[in-house]
Amino acid sequence: AQKVTQAQTEISVVEKEDVTLDCVYETRDTTYYLFWYKQPPSGELVFLIRRNSFDEQNEISGRYSWNFQKSTSSFNFTITASQVVDSAVYFCALSPLIQGAQKLVFGQGTRLTINP
Amino acid sequence: NAGVTQTPKFRVLKTGQSMTLLCAQDMNHEYMYWYRQDPGMGLRLIHYSVGEGTTAKGEVPDGYNVSRLKKQNFLLGLESAAPSQTSVYFCASSWVAGGPDEQFFGPGTRLTVL
Numbered sequence: 001a002q003k004v005t006q007a008q009t010e011i012s013v014v015e016k017e018d019v020t021l022d023c024v025y026e027t028r029d030t031t032y033y034l035f036w037y038k039q040p041p042s043g044e045l046v047f048l049i050r051r052n053s054f055d056e057q058n059e060i061s062g063r064y065s066w067n068f069q070k071s072t073s074s075f076n077f078t079i080t081a082s083q084v085v086d087s088a089v090y091f092c093a094l095s096p097l098i099q100g101a102q103k104l105v106f107g108q109g110t111r112l113t114i115n116p
Numbered sequence: 117n118a119g120v121t122q123t124p125k126f127r128v129l130k131t132g133q134s135m136t137l138l139c140a141q142d143m144n145h146e147y148m149y150w151y152r153q154d155p156g157m158g159l160r161l162i163h164y165s166v167g168e169g170t171t172a173k174g175e176v177p178d179g180y181n182v183s184r185l186k187k188q189n190f191l192l193g194l195e196s197a198a199p200s201q202t203s204v205y206f207c208a209s210s211w212v213a214g215g216p217d218e219q220f221f222g223p224g225t226r227l228t229v230l
Contacts, residue, residue: 009156044224047219050217102210102217103174103175104159106159108157
């Protein structure tokens, strides 16, 4: 069975602080994809990143960076110099590497609040 | 492009009533999904479709039915609503060409069953 755990239910930091959101996953598949989605207060889910299990290179996109470590089954997300607009619920998700419908398994989500 | 749209945005039902949620996408995606989001549980897959005329069960299908008569539409039905079905429902779509692709989500429907 596949499972995604986001142990941090809520995080609150002051603007400009760096913050890391943890994601730990369980799967018996040797090949799979990992995702991060953002859910701002408006409610819709916004795709942030997709990573496949073959590629353990860290990725940076502006103030966002992701650290994928297969050895610890973790895919953590760091926001550098956080801003109030980063306030949202963030979801980590896992999907097997198959062609066809993508049955995402989501974590519980981490509610991030950036205080001015 | 409107992307993925959902109708209605809000709905209140009494126990035992029925309703249909409509999802529409204009991106010509083959795959469509219905999720429910409950506090502290993330999103869970209810049903999905791999193409027009097809449907399949997800993680939590009980109490729901779906239909995909047209490629661009995916309907979620509740035949006899129960308070446990109070949730926020999200529709999503994706186009997979050689591997899992990102899913595009609709804005959600907040359903309350009294």
